[in-house]
Amino acid sequence: MRVSMYLQLVAGARNGQVDSHKTTWFYRTYRRSLETNLSHFYRCYIPPITAEHHTCVGLGLELIERLGKLGKRFPGLVDRLYIASCEELIPEVEEYIDSDPDPSEVDKEHVLVAMRLDIAGRKGYLLLDPGYHVARVITVMEDKQYPHTGWFTQSQDETCKKEYNYVISEENPSYILWNIREKRGVAAEKLSQSIIYVAAPFNTPVDVTERRNLCYDFRSVLSRDAKGHLISGIYFPVTLKGAGEFTLFYQNEDGTKIRMKLPFAAFKSPNLLLSADQMHAVKMCNKQLGWADGKLISRLKMLNTILNDKDFVTQMLNINMSINELGQDI
Secondary structure, three states, X not given: OOHHHHHHHHHHOOOOOEOHHHHHHHHHHHHHOOOOOHXXXXXXXXXXXXXXXXXXHHHHXXXXXXXXXXXXXXOOHXXXXXXXXXXXXXXXXXXXXXXXXXXXXXXXXXXEEEEEEEEOOEEEXXXXXXXXXXXXXXXXXXXXXXXXXXXXXXXXXXXXXXXXXXXXXXXXXXXXXXXXXXXEOOOOOEEEEEEEEOOOOOOOHHHHHHHHHHHOOEEEEEEEOOOOOEEEEEEEEOOOOOOOEEEEEEEOOOOOEEEEEEEHHHHOOOOOOOOHHHHHHHHHHHHHOOOOOXXXXXXXXXXXXXXXXXXXXXXXXXXXXXXXXXXXXX
């Protein structure tokens, strides 16, 4: 598969990490129902997968669909692609792989696209990860020889350099180890590992992973270029303190990123409590997200309402905590 084809497909897919539209849709559906127990509603809710709701699940499914257009040139390609599940930031990888935990005990908070490889008897995998905006086709060979990808720089800016490396586990070849090396300023280099289960397709990405994405205590919507570089977006924590501040950023004409913190309260009333510079930043961010005029302001007003709904936020954070505790018990 030519890398340029993959980049075009990734660039054509809508980029978002934990899309705020998904949050507002979930909230509105819950409040319109007669349900008062969010945990029960959460279990019954069917997360929508549309162009407005893309996380890693939607992006992965859309990528497989788009790669189907290459069927004439590469017959059978799409039939060999599948969704693989991923557990992120595992503290005890060896213990996890050795125990091979029961599906009911795992988080599976991320998915990506995978395909098995056999090059003259040499086994390996091809990985595509539009959810983390990895703008390359990753080749993972069991013998770590060509065309094995090895370490590569995923992202680098003035504040952080992040590198990835993927290898098949020697202890249990059903898993690929995703090694992450992160360096911020003068701080010590940070190493972490995630694991990808590649032995079989993940058949419930919407019911499990997409549902998991609804209750994180951190939210963001991001715009990236075809190489995965951040262009603009907003991000903020979800806490019991209500709607506080969010960080907004966009790219200036000279390519530098402008960041600023804004209070959600500024979007509470019909008359926005913003300075000229703040309003300019909101408009630039809105434009670089590829949204219609005024959509970001509308979204921020709704988020202010959601974050100040103490009953909803409390129940949502309790669900998130319960899922986190389940993952820590593995």
